[in-house]
Amino acid sequence: MSDLLFNVFAVFTLATAAGVVLNRNAVNAALCLMLSLVGVAGLFVGLEAYLLAFLVLLVYAGAIVALFLFIVMLLDTRGDPRPTLHKLPILARILAIGLVAAGVASFLTRGQLPSPDPASVPALGGTLKLYAYQLFTTYLLPVQVLGFLLLIAMLGVIVLSKKFEGLEDIK
């Protein structure tokens, strides 16, 4: 059952991710991105990380995609021209195809990690208490640094998007 769900969500995620890349309309690309993130949230549920699945839906599929859609509407761009690949020299094409083939082949033959049975490993990602415990003990300093980073990002966005008039003498 979990294998079936994994495959369904994997195909869904990859297909909608390809939709982000191939869609010429930016609005459709953003909506495909949202569907792809929903698929990733489903995969997180399959990995028993329920809180992270909820957060991905809330932060990514909710806030970030909405922000993207808002900016797409604001900027009102035309549809993209069709992506072209014909500018590549023939040598670069052969090299790229060879590298991809070598990568896939090495992944399929050598890249097999020992995969324990999920039932024998405790699913720690499902309990909220452990997140809080880790965030307030081991990762307390990174949490503080992240708070500072968010503050800096907020100030940066304000400086970038506000028009400062009559302040040329200060600059």
Added chain:
Amino acid sequence: MIPATLNGYLFLSVALFAIGLLGVLIRRNTLVVFMCLELMLVASTLALVAFSRFNGTMDGNVFVFFILTVAAAEVAVGLALIVALFRKRQTIQIDELNTLKH
């Protein structure tokens, strides 16, 4: 059908990352390039959660927290940059934003 093992999740993560990278390379609209960057970030979080689940540790899950926060800040700053760029140049097509190239 691929079984839902660690290798399966990692393969999916690599494929998602590759699709995102392809989008970054071939798309010409800055907004779509940015969306593909987000796709790459999500692919990396998928690998982290899978490692965490199959090794019975919490560190990968907590890292996903941090990645989510950084991604939110990054999107806010990046979109502000794109809007500022559009105000100045009236375009967000990468081909036309080549001042640094010349």
